[in-house]
Amino acid sequence: MANTFKRYTSRAIGTSATAVGSYTVGASTQTTVIGLTVANITANSINVDITHVDVSSNVTYIVKGAPVPNGGALVAVGGDQKIVLQTGDQIKVTANTVSSADAIMSILEIT
Numbered sequence: 001m002a003n004t005f006k007r008y009t010s011r012a013i014g015t016s017a018t019a020v021g022s023y024t025v026g027a028s029t030q031t032t033v034i035g036l037t038v039a040n041i042t043a044n045s046i047n048v049d050i051t052h053v054d055v056s057s058n059v060t061y062i063v064k065g066a067p068v069p070n071g072g073a074l075v076a077v078g079g080d081q082k083i084v085l086q087t088g089d090q091i092k093v094t095a096n097t098v099s100s101a102d103a104i105m106s107i108l109e110i111t
Helices: none
Strands: 003-013 030-040 046-053 059-068 073-077 083-085 090-095 101-110
Touching: 003 090, 030 046, 030 059, 030 090, 059 073, 083 090, 090 101
Parallel strands: none
Antiparallel strands: 003 101, 030 073, 030 083, 030 101, 046 059, 046 090
């Protein structure tokens, strides 16, 4: 089994749910999200939702309506917090304002 650290980014996320870096866990792959940060790139406060979407399209909130002040960031995953993903899973971000958030996700893939 190979262990590989990777990072994925998405820029100018808006009101449509966006898979961070368009990343979907591949077949025969185990993934651990070791870091996830969403930054506000506007001059006003925004609210963000971060969700886990599984292969059956079931949506589970990691955070819902979390405020991110202008110039600020929300660290949803990091430190002691980790999220294990399985084949077909995605992490998606949605903001309440068009083109208002950047996201970066760090993962450990085991293949």
